[in-house]
Amino acid sequence: MNAAPVAKRIGLRHQSAGSRRNMPHPVLEVRGITKHFPGVVANRNIDLDLFPGEILAVLGENGAGKSTLMNIIYGLHPPTSGSVRVGGRQLECRSPRDAIAAGIAMVHQHFHLVPTMTVLENIVLGAETTRRGVLDPATAERDVAELCQRFGGQLDINLQAMIDDLPVGMRQRVEIVKALYRRARILVLDEPTAVLTPQETGSLFQIMRGLRHQGTGIIFITHKLKEVLDVADRIAVLRRGAVVGHARPGATTEQAMATMMVGRVPSLTIPKTTVVPGPLMLEVDTLTVHRDDGTTAVDRISFKVHQGEILGLAGVQGNGQTELIGALTGLRPVSSGTVRLNGRDTTHASARRLGREGDTGHIPEDRHTHGMVESFSVAQNLVLNLCNRPPFTRWGLLRLEAIRAHAGRKVADFDIRTTSLKQPLGSLSGGNQQKLVVAREMRDGLQLLIANQPTRGVDVGSVESIHHHIVQQRNAGRAVLLASYDPDEILALADRIAVMFEGRLISLSPAAQVDRNRLGLLMAGIPA
Amino acid sequence: MAALHMATAVLGAALMSAALMAVLGHNPWEAFTGLAKGSLGTERELAVTVRKTAPFVLTGLSVTLALKAGLFNFGTAGQFLMGSVGAVWMGIQFEALPGWLHLPLALAVGIGSGSVWGAIPGWLKASTGSHEVITTIMLNYVAALFAGWTVFAGSSLSMTRPGPLWDATAGPVSASPDVLASARIPWILGPPLGIHWGVALALLTALLVWWLMERTQFGFELKTVGAKPLAARYAGMRCGWTTVLAMTWAGGLAGLAGAIETLGVHYKFAPEFGGGVGFEGIAVALLGQGHPLGIVLAALLFAVLDAGALRMQFDSGVPSDIIQVIQTFILIFAAAPALATWLLNRVSRTQRASAAAAGRRA
Ligand SMILES: Nc1ncnc2c1ncn2[C@@H]1O[C@H](COP(=O)(O)OP(=O)(O)O)[C@@H](O)[C@H]1O
Ligand SMILES: [Mg+2]
Numbered sequence: 001m002n003a004a005p006v007a008k009r010i011g012l013r014h015q016s017a018g019s020r021r022n023m024p025h026p027v028l029e030v031r032g033i034t035k036h037f038p039g040v041v042a043n044r045n046i047d048l049d050l051f052p053g054e055i056l057a058v059l060g061e062n063g064a065g066k067s068t069l070m071n072i073i074y075g076l077h078p079p080t081s082g083s084v085r086v087g088g089r090q091l092e093c094r095s096p097r098d099a100i101a102a103g104i105a106m107v108h109q110h111f112h113l114v115p116t117m118t119v120l121e122n123i124v125l126g127a128e129t130t131r132r133g134v135l136d137p138a139t140a141e142r143d144v145a146e147l148c149q150r151f152g153g154q155l156d157i158n159l160q161a162m163i164d165d166l167p168v169g170m171r172q173r174v175e176i177v178k179a180l181y182r183r184a185r186i187l188v189l190d191e192p193t194a195v196l197t198p199q200e201t202g203s204l205f206q207i208m209r210g211l212r213h214q215g216t217g218i219i220f221i222t223h224k225l226k227e228v229l230d231v232a233d234r235i236a237v238l239r240r241g242a243v244v245g246h247a248r249p250g251a252t253t254e255q256a257m258a259t260m261m262v263g264r265v266p267s268l269t270i271p272k273t274t275v276v277p278g279p280l281m282l283e284v285d286t287l288t289v290h291r292d293d294g295t296t297a298v299d300r301i302s303f304k305v306h307q308g309e310i311l312g313l314a315g316v317q318g319n320g321q322t323e324l325i326g327a328l329t330g331l332r333p334v335s336s337g338t339v340r341l342n343g344r345d346t347t348h349a350s351a352r353r354l355g356r357e358g359d360t361g362h363i364p365e366d367r368h369t370h371g372m373v374e375s376f377s378v379a380q381n382l383v384l385n386l387c388n389r390p391p392f393t394r395w396g397l398l399r400l401e402a403i404r405a406h407a408g409r410k411v412a413d414f415d416i417r418t419t420s421l422k423q424p425l426g427s428l429s430g431g432n433q434q435k436l437v438v439a440r441e442m443r444d445g446l447q448l449l450i451a452n453q454p455t456r457g458v459d460v461g462s463v464e465s466i467h468h469h470i471v472q473q474r475n476a477g478r479a480v481l482l483a484s485y486d487p488d489e490i491l492a493l494a495d496r497i498a499v500m501f502e503g504r505l506i507s508l509s510p511a512a513q514v515d516r517n518r519l520g521l522l523m524a525g526i527p528a
Numbered sequence: 529m530a531a532l533h534m535a536t537a538v539l540g541a542a543l544m545s546a547a548l549m550a551v552l553g554h555n556p557w558e559a560f561t562g563l564a565k566g567s568l569g570t571e572r573e574l575a576v577t578v579r580k581t582a583p584f585v586l587t588g589l590s591v592t593l594a595l596k597a598g599l600f601n602f603g604t605a606g607q608f609l610m611g612s613v614g615a616v617w618m619g620i621q622f623e624a625l626p627g628w629l630h631l632p633l634a635l636a637v638g639i640g641s642g643s644v645w646g647a648i649p650g651w652l653k654a655s656t657g658s659h660e661v662i663t664t665i666m667l668n669y670v671a672a673l674f675a676g677w678t679v680f681a682g683s684s685l686s687m688t689r690p691g692p693l694w695d696a697t698a699g700p701v702s703a704s705p706d707v708l709a710s711a712r713i714p715w716i717l718g719p720p721l722g723i724h725w726g727v728a729l730a731l732l733t734a735l736l737v738w739w740l741m742e743r744t745q746f747g748f749e750l751k752t753v754g755a756k757p758l759a760a761r762y763a764g765m766r767c768g769w770t771t772v773l774a775m776t777w778a779g780g781l782a783g784l785a786g787a788i789e790t791l792g793v794h795y796k797f798a799p800e801f802g803g804g805v806g807f808e809g810i811a812v813a814l815l816g817q818g819h820p821l822g823i824v825l826a827a828l829l830f831a832v833l834d835a836g837a838l839r840m841q842f843d844s845g846v847p848s849d850i851i852q853v854i855q856t857f858i859l860i861f862a863a864a865p866a867l868a869t870w871l872l873n874r875v876s877r878t879q880r881a882s883a884a885a886a887g888r889r890a
Contacts, residue, residue: 331762352764362762370762373755384752385763393745400743 027217033082039419042068044242050217057228060238061459062431063417074106075099105179106188120159169200188219194457223459225254262461278307281479287337289327297323299503305479312494313483320503330354361441365452371437374426379407414439431458452483501525530817541857558844566839567832575721577835582730584827586785587809590778597774598754603664604782604809606671607642611783612790614641616797619707630710642783650775654768676799703798713792726788734820814862
């Protein structure tokens with residue numbers, strides 16, 4: 001048996017996942033990795049093997065230490081103790097450069113692409129082909145195109161497109177091609193599906209299977225249980241920094257994995273009492289909103305949300321939900337139509353007026369662009385949009401005591417895992433950042449709560465608690481508009497379900513009249 | 529961390545300067561001791577250094593405050609000049625005013641003039657999106673020409689009339705009359721040391737700016753706008769308005785620096801007095817790492833360089849212009865900390881290597 005299973009070039013080898021058993025040499029061996037951060041142990045004595053041609057799912061709650069482990073493997077953080085071996089050789093003096101040289105590629109949750117450069121330029125950046133010191137774009141283009149072709153359509157991508165113009169799923173594809181171009185034999189995907197639509201997730205899985213077929217070892221990080229069962233060969237579960245168990249998809253269930261992850265039995269469904277909807281709170285009438293490029297994003301939409309009800313806004317990403325919510329929260333101009341909040345005309349109200357005076361809570365779709373400031377502390381972020389009101393300010397002076405007390409309460413109520421209230425938010429794990437944004441927006445005295453993808457990137461345990469809080473808001477008599485790309489989330493929470501497709505509402509009906517199947521069809525634009 | 533950063537930047541700059549002096553055939557050790565003697569050697573020289581710290585503190589604060597709002601204030605020189613002219617305009621007239629009123633008014637007019645000069649690029653940015661780096665630099669030129677004109681002595685040759693603040697008794701010299709005694713900043717320590725209360729005022733202002741940033745709603749919003757404009761908008765903050773206010777504050781701080789220099793040191797305005805602050809504010813801000821204490825220390829360092837330059841030239845023959853090179857090195861290393869760390873690591877490694885070699889030889 002050849003003990004150096006390193007393909008000279010990805011794609012020249014065809015090694016099926018099945019033959020792994022006769023080839024017992026792991027391509028990656030993690031031994032006894034421990035990582036201390038001030039105040040937390042992010043990884044505890046972790047052992048992990050990855051074989052060529054397998055997809056290893058690493059499952060764990062937010063803050064379990066998944067990203068930290070991957071960053072150590074990729075050479076971004078030095079471990080406190082322990083070692084990483086690639087192809088039997090220990091990696092010393094670690095930096096991403098060493099990792100790349102050893103054939104490790106990582107696709108971070110937040111992509112590292114240059115938005116103003118083309119796809120091709122991004123792919124070859126740092127590994128440019130040159131002829132006598134001069135860039136040779138023709139050769140590069142040929143190589144990349146060849147690489148993409150080998151995947152028979154799954155990696156189709158316009159090499160001349162500008163990154164800025166591409167949807168998230170495509171950008172991720174660019175990151176993957178970039179990894180392949182560097183001849184990675186170990187591919188680390190840190191929560192790749194958190195930002196994808198179901199369709200994009202499907203095609204990502206196709207790509208992953210193709211790579212597995214060609215002998216690449218893939219570490220796939222997620223906390224979505226369904227995905228793990230769908231695509232993984234082997235599962236390792238992390239909890240509070242330690243590996244707490246292994247499983248194989250054929251021999252486990254969602255419930256069993258969730259229990260391992262959270263350490264208790266979480267409820268995967270939310271108990272909802274019936275609440276009789278109260279008076280009208282939000283009334284949207286023939287609203288039209290345009291995108292920045294002038295195309296129509298929201299096309300004459302009308303709906304109402306009453307107090308004490310959750311209106312679920314379902315739809316595949318890119319069908320106008322983002323722009324609709326932008327308009328409702330004062331962040332995007334309305335082209336025509338009216339919006340009335342509690343009887344008052346708020347069609348052209350600014351975000352300032354809506355959030356600060358009209359008491360609309362808004363959990364933004366993408367917390368990183370809008371919802372938080374990474375360099376600010378946990379406590380500061382918890383008053384980001386409340387800093388102008390009592391008790392947090394008086395005569396323009398911040399009242400630190402009140403801000404701290406508020407933060408202490410929110411951190412406890414929403415189980416935000418942080419070492420201190422002063423910790424910069426950027427150093428919290430993604431799910432805990434999301435919990436913080438949710439915690440901030442669920443405040444007293446709200447009239448309307450607009451929750452856009454409220455559980456994006458959070459684990460089962462936290463999904464449970466966020467859903468619980470949303471239902472609580474409704475039970476307390478608030479109007480809730482919940483937008484989600486995840487049909488299961490809509491079905492779990494909504495009292496009425498509206499479906500957006502290409503800027504229009506193609507369906508609006510009580511939740512009881514919509515089942516999973518029908519909702520899937522509606523989201524695909526097929527009215528029943 | 530910040531302290532370490534400061535130390536590396538200064539050390540890196542010192543090393544580079546020493547290397548440069550050595551290449552030019554001078555003895556760096558002599559130069560540095562000359563610099564120290566000239567700025568810290570005697571009480572009198574120390575006093576000069578302390579006095580020179582004030583404008584650097586204030587312009588450093590000006591740049592820092594703008595930076596926290598995400599703005600690059602390259603206009604401290606112009607704002608300083610406008611502050612000087614404003615303070616002088618107030619200080620040379622209104623003889624009837626008592627000192628307790630005249631001095632504060634003169635300072636206030638200086639601050640106000642600087643504020644306006646800062647607010648203009650702020651407003652241009654907020655309303656038209658024009659980049660503040662360009663507009664502040666342009667306004668530096670406008671301010672320099674305007675300030676020069678106010679005290680211009682006139683010329684019979686070109687038939688130009690003198691400026692409105694020109695001192696007719698001074699003959700052909702372009703300068704303003706002396707500031708009235710009631711508008712002068714009093715001494716903490718009188719001549720021959722000559723430390724005035726403006727120095728204390730500058731230090732107090734450092735505290736005030738820290739307090740403004742850390743303890744007020746305005747500071748919180750300003751930092752949010754600077755860190756992430758989209759998040760600020762989401763949170764209902766007024767980005768444009770905050771930009772204007774931040775630049776107004778920044779201009780006011782630089783204006784105060786100008787007012788203190790004219791009312792506390794020169795007692796008049798002449799065009800050449802503005803030369804004292806140019807881009808040092810930027811270097812002080814970068815070196816001071818946005819922390820008030822850091823800014824004071826950085827300002828002190830720049831005052832040392834400024835005050836000791838002549839003595840350095842005298843003692844070691846190193847031209848005093850080298851000081852500007854040192855300042856530039858500090859700026860570079862403060863802006864690129866990785867560079868300084870790399871350099872220091874290299875130096876210590878070669879030293880270790882040569883020490884080891886020496887050990888082997890022994
Ligand atoms: N740079 C850092 N500094 C301090 N603490 C950190 C840092 N990065 C991660 N942590 C902490 O380490 C723990 C694990 O985080 P992370 O690996 O991001 O979790 P996951 O990816 O599983 O959600 C968390 O408690 C987090 O707050
Ligand atoms: Mg993570």
